[in-house]
Amino acid sequence: MSKHVFFVTCPKGVEYLLADELESFGLAQVRNAPAGVWVEGELEAGYRACLWSRLANRVILHIAEVDARSADELYEGVVSLDWQSHIPVNGSFRVTFLGQNEEIRNTQFGAQKVKDGIVDSIRGAGLPRPSVAPKDPDVTISARLNRGRLSVGLDLSGHSLHMRGYRTEQGLAPLKENLAAALLLRAGWPEISDAGGAFVDPMCGSGTLVIEAALMALDIAPGRKTERFGFEKWPGHQPELWMGLRQEAERRAHEGKQRRIPVFAGFDQDGRVIDTARKNIQRAGLDGIVQVDVRPISQFQRDPAWAEQGLVLTNPPYGERLSERKELAGLYQNLGEVVLRELSGWRLGLFTGAPEFGKSVGLRSFKQYNLFNGKLPAQLLLFEVHPDNVRVPRDPDAAGGVMPRIANPERAAMLRNRLKKNLKTIGQWARKQGIDCYRLYDADMPEYALAIDLYEGRVHVQEYAAPKSIDDKAARERWAEALAVIAEVLETKPENMVCKQRQRQSGTRQYEKQAASGEYFNVREHGCVLKVNLKDYLDTGLFLDHRPVRHWIQQHARGKRFLNLFCYTGAATVHAAVGGASRSLSLDMSKTYVSWAQDNLALNGADLRKHVVEQADCLSWLADRKTANQTFDLIFMDPPTFSNSARMAGVLDIQRDHGNMVRQCMERLSSDGLLIFSNNFRKFKLDEDLEAEFEVKEVTASTLDKDFQRNQKIHRCWHIQHRV
Structure with a gap:
């Protein structure tokens, strides 16, 4: 065609x-x-x-x-x-x-x-x-x-596609259907619904948000109810092709309604708009699936049958008149108190044309998206509903503690300005890309040798070991200054940040626990759900710099047999599985990380019979001739720079050993397959003989997203294939 x-x-x-x-x-x-x-x-x-x-x-x-x-x-x-x-x-x-x-x-x-x-x-x-x-x-x-x-x-559409055919009447402040869908996507509703979460709109008006949430979760085409499109009388129209797509949409809608249907609930204090919402629900074909009722926000209560997690997304009044705007702070405060009391553990999304009242909710917003409701500028504010996320007064004494003293205000101001600049540039880029976990700061200033990573609103700070020329007292002063500035700019209490000192790790130390909090939480990356832990290990379970490599694997894994060596927590394997890999094998010598990788795969609905994770010494596995008959179409190998773990048969030195390891991988690679080889040794030099034996292309530049382009040596990466 x-x-x-x-x-x-x-x-x-x-x-x-x-x-x-x-x-x-x-x-x-x-x-x-x-x-x-x-x-x-x-x-x-x-x-x-x-x-x-x-x-x-x-x-x-x-x-x-x-x-x-x-x-x-x-x-x-x-x-x-x-x-x-x-x-x-x-x-x-x-x-x-x-x-x-x-x-x-x-x-x-x-x-x-x-x-x-x-x-x-x-x-x-x-x-x-x-x-x-x-x-x-x-x-x-x-x-x-x-x-x-x-x-x-x-x-081809013939009419604006936001008109789905179910809304012929409107509430007082209608939200267009496609804007409602955009809010749901930005709020992470597809991932929440896939995990069995519920949806609630406590100020639902004519029901647009709750209807769109149901259509999305049940895989119902938004144009399914449209009687005629703009191409149906066009001379170039292909009726058979169109009929096939129509039949597919009907099949998917039927199958969607056969699955376990989560809760879709809407409430409003105005009985007239609830009547309108019920008619819209009926026209959308969602009778008995979407429930709406007359209930003011002050009387909102959680139904015991609702899931433990879910999304509260609402579009409250904006208060266009001065007299109305005076009441907004109280309304937003009431909303925050209700969801904190009834729906702890859920996510709250607030779409408002008066974002200055967002602080009245009483929770810290971890994400803000600038959008338009028609011609009116508006913001989507996202909050995690949890007691630990309650906003505290900015006055240090009111917050229950004294902020660290800033020894050098002029130096601290430079860090403050840099963080604000990075939030504007890198943060804006991340929002546009839909990236929720990214590096905000990476030793941008020599005075503050830190790496600051954001994990969906949480802050992970790593302090690189200070050079011997800096005395301990000066290092402690800078550390205290940095914590104060980070807390101020990111609106995060210092005691809620996770802070570590990063030093060279080798052997068993790279697997040692730093703490025993057991505090895992899930983050999202290109449609994948991944479990991370900011406190218990030196690393968090997700190497942020390899985000583009994982995304590339996801985009090219369909139908392929995938091998992940030194797999760590299996994030790359998750992307391969979500991308449609036919099967995979992931190897790591750490029992902890093997279990973690299995959890990550399970979180994404992968079949663990097809996507196998095993505890193994990768060097021994590669050297074992019995494994050479296993063939893979896509291999990812990202070894540590050095390891002398007692669990290993030998000592791994990436500069010395990589040539042999690559050749062993190529023995297991199909004739038209691809090996992705990466490492983070800053002085690494690729074995020149490999380029004579195989097709070798360095792709490092394309594997560094904007948040890591300041640190060009964070890793290097090659694509290696058999010569034709």
């Missing part, structure tokens, strides 16, 4: 989410634009976007781009196009027009020139004049003028 270019529009601020969604439909991103994404793919993927996109407004099949510096130039460009291929004989059409320039100063004039060009083009070909139908046309032509160029396309 031939490839097409599409422009898919969406609410402002949702572009990055939309690009990821379209990629899952088979549409490759070309570039982002304000309130939209340019993508490329087959017609089937464009149809799928119309039926399945939860975020898009319109899907426009790009026809051509013509010069349009003047009205005459625009007309000539439109006339020259092959409109017979897009408008049916004796059919009708309409034109939507956006943009202006010095000659074309309003959209009505621009639309008329496009209509004239289309009509004259078709009549010039000797065909009957098509009719212009402002309402219910056979096809809709989209024209967008920008910088003297007119982009012309066919609107």
Whole structure:
């Protein structure tokens, strides 16, 4: 099938989410634009976007781009196009027009020139004049003028896709369906629902959020209830292809409703909007699945049947009038008190046009997303509902303790400014990428040799050992200064941060416990759930610098046999399994990490019969000729720099031993397979003989995300294949 270019529009601020969604439909991103994404793919993927996109407004099949510096130039460009291929004989059409320039100063004039060009083009070909139908046309032509160029396309959707067909009535402050879906995605609802969590909106209005949450969790296509799309009378339409997609959507909806259905509940104090919500639920086909009831927030109570975890997501009043805004602090405070009392252990999402009242909730927000509700700027604030996350007063004495004294205010101010700058740049990048665990600071300033990592709002601080030229007292002063500044900038109490001193580890010391808190929690990375522990070990269970390597494995693992050597907690194997690897074998000599890797795989629903984790000395396993007959299509090997553990048959020195280890891996690699070899030895040099024996390509640059590009030597990475 031939490839097409599409422009898919969406609410402002949702572009990055939309690009990821379209990629899952088979549409490759070309570039982002304000309130939209340019993508490329087959017609089937464009149809799928119309039926399945939860975020898009319109899907426009790009026809051509013509010069349009003047009205005459625009007309000539439109006339020259092959409109017979897009408008049916004796059919009708309409034109939507956006943009202006010095000659074309309003959209009505621009639309008329496009209509004239289309009509004259078709009549010039000797065909009957098509009719212009402002309402219910056979096809809709989209024209967008920008910088003297007119982009012309066919609107495959025919209507804004946010209209799912279930909402004909509205509450007082309706939330568009695709914006509601974006809020659910940003709040992590897919992962929460996959884990069996419940959904509650305590101020649900006409029910948009709770309905969209149910459609998403039950795998019901948002366009399933749409009677007609904009491409169905288009001459290029492929009915059989479309019928197949429709049947697939019906099958998936049926299967979704057969699974164990989590709780979807909505409440509101206004009985009239609850009546509207019930009608919307019925039209959405969710009778008996989504429950709504009249109940003010002050009377909210947890149902004993609800799961231990879940998402509370709501869009409370913004208070557009001054008198209303005075009451918002009390409303938000009441909401925070209720969820803390009734739903501890859940996540709270608050979408508001008055984010300054977010602090009244009484919890520390771990994530903030800037979005728009129509033209109104708004924020989605996310909170983990837990007593330990209660916001404390900024006054140190009121917080129950005295902040560390800052010995050198000028030096501390430099760190404060750097952290704020990093939060703005790296933090903004991470939010756009949907990355929740990242490195904020990595010894950016020689005065503060620290690594500061954020794990979905939690703070992990590692102090690199101070050089001998710095006396102990000065080192302690800088450490205290750093803790005070970090707590201030990140709005985190120092005693709630996890702080460690990092030194060179070797042998058994790299596996030694630092503490025995047993405090594990789950984080998310590219759709995978991973268990981490910030306190008990030197490392947390997740090497953040290898995030792009794991994502690459996930994207290329489908149908492949995967081997993970020195697997640690199995994060790369989880990505391979989620990416569709047919089977995997993961090896590590630590019993603790083997068990941890098995837990990670189980968290993601992997079949542990197909995805096996074993305790083994990787050097012995590679040297064992009995294992050489096991063949893999994708191998990941990221060994330690040095190890002399008693559990190992010998001593591992990565510089000395890597050539032999790579060759042993290649014996187990299929003829068209790939070995990903990585290590973090700063002085490492690759064995030159390997490049003569195999196809070797260093890919280090592509494996360093923005948060690690300041530290180019954090690791090095190669792709190694058999020579053809």
